[in-house]
Amino acid sequence: MTTVVWLNEVGKDDVSIVGGKGASLGEMINVGAPVPDGFAVTAPAFRHFIDRSGIADDLFASLKVDVNDPDALNRAERDAKSIIFDAEVPPDIEKAVKDRYLELCEREGEEVFVAVRSSATAEDLPDASFAGQQDTFLNMRGADQVFEAVVKCWASLYGARAIFYRVEQGFDHEKVNISVTVQKMVNSEKSGVMFSSHPSTGEPEVMIEAAWGLGETVVSGSVSPDNYVVDREEMKILSKIIATKEIMAVRDPKTGKTIDAKPVPPEMRDKQVLSENEMLELAEQAAVLEKHYGIPQDIEWAFENDEMFILQSRPITTISSGTKAEETGGDGKILVTGLGASPGMVSGEVKVITGSKELNKVRDGDIMVTVMTTPDMVPAMKRAAAIVTDEGGMTCHAAIVSRELSCPAVIGTKIGTEKLSDGMLITVDGRKGLVYEGRLEVAKEKASAAAAVSVVAQKLITATEVKVNVSIPEAAEQAAATMADGVGLLRVEHMILGLGEHPQKFIEEGREEEYIGELVKGIKTVADAFYPKPVWVRTLDAPTDEFRGMEGGEIEPHEHNPMLGWRGIRRDLEQTHHFRMELRAFKKLHELGLTNVGIMLPLVQHVSELVRAKEIICEEGMDLEKIDLGIMVETPGAALSIEDFIAEGIDFASFGTNDLTQYTLAVDRNNENVASIFSELHPAILKQIEYVVDKCNEAGVTTSICGQAGSYPEMVKRLVEIGISSISANIDAVEVVRETVARAERIIMLQALRER
Ligand code: PEP
Ligand code: MG
Numbered sequence: 001m002t003t004v005v006w007l008n009e010v011g012k013d014d015v016s017i018v019g020g021k022g023a024s025l026g027e028m029i030n031v032g033a034p035v036p037d038g039f040a041v042t043a044p045a046f047r048h049f050i051d052r053s054g055i056a057d058d059l060f061a062s063l064k065v066d067v068n069d070p071d072a073l074n075r076a077e078r079d080a081k082s083i084i085f086d087a088e089v090p091p092d093i094e095k096a097v098k099d100r101y102l103e104l105c106e107r108e109g110e111e112v113f114v115a116v117r118s119s120a121t122a123e124d125l126p127d128a129s130f131a132g133q134q135d136t137f138l139n140m141r142g143a144d145q146v147f148e149a150v151v152k153c154w155a156s157l158y159g160a161r162a163i164f165y166r167v168e169q170g171f172d173h174e175k176v177n178i179s180v181t182v183q184k185m186v187n188s189e190k191s192g193v194m195f196s197s198h199p200s201t202g203e204p205e206v207m208i209e210a211a212w213g214l215g216e217t218v219v220s221g222s223v224s225p226d227n228y229v230v231d232r233e234e235m236k237i238l239s240k241i242i243a244t245k246e247i248m249a250v251r252d253p254k255t256g257k258t259i260d261a262k263p264v265p266p267e268m269r270d271k272q273v274l275s276e277n278e279m280l281e282l283a284e285q286a287a288v289l290e291k292h293y294g295i296p297q298d299i300e301w302a303f304e305n306d307e308m309f310i311l312q313s314r315p316i317t318t319i320s321s322g323t324k325a326e327e328t329g330g331d332g333k334i335l336v337t338g339l340g341a342s343p344g345m346v347s348g349e350v351k352v353i354t355g356s357k358e359l360n361k362v363r364d365g366d367i368m369v370t371v372m373t374t375p376d377m378v379p380a381m382k383r384a385a386a387i388v389t390d391e392g393g394m395t396c397h398a399a400i401v402s403r404e405l406s407c408p409a410v411i412g413t414k415i416g417t418e419k420l421s422d423g424m425l426i427t428v429d430g431r432k433g434l435v436y437e438g439r440l441e442v443a444k445e446k447a448s449a450a451a452a453v454s455v456v457a458q459k460l461i462t463a464t465e466v467k468v469n470v471s472i473p474e475a476a477e478q479a480a481a482t483m484a485d486g487v488g489l490l491r492v493e494h495m496i497l498g499l500g501e502h503p504q505k506f507i508e509e510g511r512e513e514e515y516i517g518e519l520v521k522g523i524k525t526v527a528d529a530f531y532p533k534p535v536w537v538r539t540l541d542a543p544t545d546e547f548r549g550m551e552g553g554e555i556e557p558h559e560h561n562p563m564l565g566w567r568g569i570r571r572d573l574e575q576t577h578h579f580r581m582e583l584r585a586f587k588k589l590h591e592l593g594l595t596n597v598g599i600m601l602p603l604v605q606h607v608s609e610l611v612r613a614k615e616i617i618c619e620e621g622m623d624l625e626k627i628d629l630g631i632m633v634e635t636p637g638a639a640l641s642i643e644d645f646i647a648e649g650i651d652f653a654s655f656g657t658n659d660l661t662q663y664t665l666a667v668d669r670n671n672e673n674v675a676s677i678f679s680e681l682h683p684a685i686l687k688q689i690e691y692v693v694d695k696c697n698e699a700g701v702t703t704s705i706c707g708q709a710g711s712y713p714e715m716v717k718r719l720v721e722i723g724i725s726s727i728s729a730n731i732d733a734v735e736v737v738r739e740t741v742a743r744a745e746r747i748i749m750l751q752a753l754r755e756r
Contacts, residue, residue, distance in 0.1 A: 003045040003096040007038050007181070017042050019119025019179035024313075031292045033285060033310040037107060038114065038183030039100050041150050043121050045093055046178050049154070053087040060174055063158070067167045068517060070591035073160045080158035089151065097150055098143035101182060113141050113185045113256040116149035118156055120178045122171055134162060134178065139185065139256030146182060153180045161593030165528075186309050187251045188302035190273050191215035192225055196232075196286035197296035205238065206230045206283040209461075210273040212264055213248030215300055215311065218461070226273045230283035237279055242272050281308055289313045333437040335426065336413040338388070339675065340433035341399035343732060344408035347439040348385040350424040352417055353377070367428060369420045373398040374549055375497035378472065381405060386428035388416045388435055393670050393678065395658040395708045401494065402430075403730045404475035410435055412672035462741045464719075465726035468734050469706055472498075473525035479731050486533035487526060488654060488728020489600070489706035492582070493542040495522040497550065503540075503578050505552035512581055519585035520592075527594040534596050534628060536654065536706075539582050541568045541602035563659075563668065568603025568632075573612050583620040590627065598628030600654060605637030607644035614649075628652065634659035634707070639688035646699045653696055654728070657707030657715075661685055680709035681718070690722050697723055704728055713740040720744035 002017075010018050010026035018026065022040035029035045050056050062079040065072040105111050118134030135156035137149040156162070157178045166173060192210035197203065209225040211218045218225050225245070229238040246269065247261040274282075282301055285308065289297045293315065300311040348367040353359060359380040362368050368384040370377070372391040381387060381401055387409040389398045394411070402409035408430030410416075420426065420435070427436040467488035468479045473495065479487065496503065499518055506515040527535045543562035547553045559565040572579035589597045601613055610631060614624060633639050634656030642653065657680045662669040664685055667678045679685075689705075696703045704726040709715040711733035719727060720741055729737040 001044045001048055002042055003048075003093050004039050004041055004100045007035065007040060007183070010040065016121055016177075017044065017179065018181070019043065019121045021117055021119035022179055022181045025181065025183070027292075028289070028310060028313060031288060033289060033313070034308055036184040036186050036309050036311070037104060038181060039104065040119075041097055041180040041182065043177035043179040045096075046154055046180075049087070049089055049093055052090050055083050055087045056174075059083045059158075063163055063173050067164045068513075070588055073164060074591065076163055077158055077160040080163075081155045084151065084155040084158065094147060097147050097182075101143050101146045104182070104184065108184060111141055113139050113187075113251070114146060114182050115185050116140050116146060116153060117181045117183070118153040118178055119181060120157060120162075120176055122176050134159070139251075139258075140182075141256055150180045150182070154178055159593065160591070164592050185251075185256070186302045186304050186311065188214055188304045188309070191300075191302035192218045192273075194282055194286055194299050194301060195296060196290035196299065204231065204233050204287075206232050206286045208274070208279060208282055211245050211248065212268060212273060213250050213262070214258060215302055216249040216258060216260065217247060228274065228279050230279055232283045232287045235280055235283065237276060240272065242270060244269050245273070278303065278308070285310060334434055335437050336388070336410070336416050336419050336435045338410040338413035338416070338433045338435075338672070339392075339394055339399070340429065340431045341392075341394055341411040342387075342402035342407060342409040343431040344386070344406070345427065345429045345431070345440070346385045346408055347425065347427040350420045350422055350426055351384075352420060352422055353380070354417075361422075367426060369416050371417055372396065373401065374546075375494055376500060376549075378494075378498060381407060382474075386410075386430065388413060388420065388428060390414055390416050390418075391670065391672060393672065393675050396670050397494075400471050400491075403732055404470065404472050404478075406478070406732070412675060414672055460738050460742045462738060463745055464724065464741045465704075466734060466738045466741055467704070467726055467728035468731055469710075469728050470526050470731075473522045475731060476526040476529040479526070480529040482731060482734040484530075484533075484729075484734050485726065486596075487530055487535040488704050488710075488726060490523065490526055490535055490537045492519065492523070492537060492540055493546070495519065496540060497542060497546060500551055502547060502550045502552035502555070503581070504555060507577055507581075516581050516585045516588065519582060520588050523585065523589060523597065524592070524594065527589060527597050530596065531594060532596050534598055536598045536600045536628065536630065536652070536704075537586065538600040538602050538632065539569070539572055539579060543567045563662065563670075569601045569609045569613060570603065570605075572601075573609060573616075576616060579613075579616060580620055583617055583622065586627070587620060587622055590622075595626070598630065598651070600630050600632060600652075602632045602656070603634060603659065604631045604645070605635040607641065607648050610645055610648050610650070624649075630654060630702075632656040632659075632706070633688075633692055635663050636660070636688060639692050642692045642695050646695060646701055650701060652702040652704060652725075653692060654704040654706045655689055655692070655710075657685065657689075657705060657709040660688065660707065661709075664688070680707065680712070680715055686718060686722075689719070689724075693719075693722050693724055702726065711737060713737070716740045717744045721748065 007025045008029040011030050012023050012027040015023045018040040025035055063076050065076045067073050116137040120134055140146050140149045194206055194208040198205045208228045209218050211225040226243050227241040231238050245264050248264050250259050250262050252259055295315050297313045299313045302309045348365050350369050351361045351366045353370040356376050362380040362383050364383050365385045367386045369388045372389050387402050389411050392398050392411045399411050408428050410428055410433050425438055427440040465485040467486045468482055468484035469489045470479045470487050471491040471494045523537055544556040544559050544566055545562045548556040628651045630650050630652030633653050658669050661680045667674045693703050702725045706728040710727045711729040716737050
């Protein structure tokens with residue numbers, strides 16, 4: 001059994017020995033990338049420790065608990081970790097780790113700071129990913145400290161979140177091992193990121209961003225980096241933009257800890273970070289890595305004492321899930337028109353659906369035509385190549401779900417179900433909102449809404465955060481692939497309405513735990529995909545007419561105007577048992593380590609609603625210090641009394657412009673007859689937004705937008721100018737929004753410079 005191996009002794013086939021992390025670092029070294037020196041404590045070494053120390057029986061017995069019981073789960077973590085910490089590590093393993101560290105120091109000529117990172121592997125499934133569930137320890141120095149960190153990494157295999165995850169995914173605890181990598185931390189004088197190909201066009205142009213000091217400033221976006229573009233085929237520098245670099249991150253020589261924002265000495269602020277030779281050296285390395293992996297790479301690099309290091313290389317996230325269909329405009333006859341609610345162009349056979357019983361009619365690749373979709377139609381929507389509805393606006397159920405399913409959709413055609421009939425062959429253009437007769441030549445495949453925007457997600461770092469809205473857990477992965485800075489709105493309505501049974505039915509039949517379990521499951525899928533980035537979950541906000549369609553929904557009152565009726569926070573505060581079930585789900589998620597879950601309250605109009613909601617949250621045993629709590633600003637009432645909410649205490653305020661617009665302009669958001677005057681750019685809306693942002697900025701409260709308007713470039717530009725902290729867009733719009741934000745920010749900076 002090998003206890004420790006140098007990273008250059010392993011490669012991509014050694015995942016079961018050194019974990020995914022160790023194997024990928026080894027692989028990069030093998031293709032000649034200058035990766036910082038280090039070694040891995042192998043997974044067999046961990047196994048050996050378990051077997052020889054005689055703790056196996058007790059350890060695995062301690063994990064046999066009901067993982068849905070938070071107390072039992074936390075107890076399991078406590079017990080398992082203390083079994084690990086109390087066990088005696090065989091002296092030969094301890095010695096091998098310490099000796100290897102000392103050898104590393106000898107090679108480096110000093111006692112080095114190292115990063116100690118966990119990498120879990122499943123014996124029978126070497127590719128299983130447990131990323132992010134175990135611990136990492138940075139800036140460790142000295143053999144004792146390094147060894148201690150290795151043992152802590154081992155113990156982190158038994159954190160509550162990791163235990164829960166394995167049980168839920170059906171992994172046997174006994175078959176999951178852990179390897180630990182120990183790698184020298186680079187103390188760079190300059191660093192940054194680069195894309196091996198142009199992230200939007202795919203051209204062989206390496207885009208490099210560079211700043212002084214450690215890489216954190218570039219990765220986090222806290223500094224404007226220099227930007228260079230190198231043609232890697234001609235090895236020619238195409239452009240250089242030298243930014244003013246105000247701050248840099250440096251390492252404290254004593255503790256090894258990062259000092260985040262040290263001012264850059266004046267003479268270096270406007271100085272070009274990289275020499276031309278260094279740019280070319282990086283571009284050459286980028287080409288090697290892209291060639292080796294076969295796809296464009298997003299690479300972190302650094303220079304220490306003029307020596308180049310590659311810290312990480314991973315694929316530029318492809319958000320395409322289908323083949324992009326070229327849009328030609330076509331010369332086919334237009335049958336119906338509506339709102340282009342989800343982009344993409346496809347052809348298929350019409351299936352008109354008049355009720356839930358007919359959903360089986362929709363086969364893969366058909367075009368579903370219906371008056372309006374409902375949550376029970378989601379399985380059929382997944383099979384459909386496109387969706388056409390008679391009713392609805394840009395924010396109705398059909399529009400939101402189609403976008404998340406990357407399914408082209410034309411909404412609010414008024415006459416779709418009348419004009420289109422079963423068996424007709426049509427082509428749907430979900431960008432322009434057109435439905436053509438027949439199959440247009442190029443529209444043969446289901447186009448991904450995301451692909452219709454771009455092939456790759458561009459990792460442009462902006463000061464204004466760009467987040468994403470999610471409504472169905474199935475969209476979590478695709479949403480995370482946009483590399484958004486978090487989820488600015490997770491709507492739970494779609495999850496709850498999708499259960500088919502009214503929440504009250506769960507309560508009456510004593511099935512509260514089942515309901516809470518469903519919520520935990522759905523939210524967890526999203527929170528896991530984004531962890532540790534924030535995910536703001538909005539409490540239930542479905543109007544009575546939507547609830548009525550569910551089993552047990554007959555109890556819903558008939559309201560003259562459901563949009564102005566019993567929904568959102570006003571309902572939560574009356575039907576507190578429903579609200580409390582949601583809060584219990586949030587609490588459970590926090591207990592599972594998903595502390596990135598925040599709470600957002602919908603449709604508030606008076607501060608007293610916030611006061612009461614907070615009381616209930618505290619009654620449910622949640623600590624408001626430890627959870628992000630915010631409000632939706634979607635009524636003029638909330639917008640114009642924002643000071644009261646700030647004084648009462650909120651972490652964030654997010655504009656729900658769909659409702660704010662309908663309530664300010666008296667325009668029903670779901671009524672296609674008035675869709676043409678539904679405008680979020682109306683001065684009255686912008687005034688309210690500006691007022692709220694100003695007040696929040698004065699008070700240090702985060703602002704965001706999660707209404708549909710956050711996906712519109714014109715609105716985004718205004719919001720950046722107004723000074724909003726973040727923007728949450730639809731999945732298909734994240735990239736365009738990020739570009740719009742970046743441009744708007746640059747214009748502001750340029751103007752400021754010119755005015756100096
Ligand atoms: C809004 O009103 O803008 C919003 C985001 O909430 P919903 O669309 O779910 O009402
Ligand atoms: Mg709303």
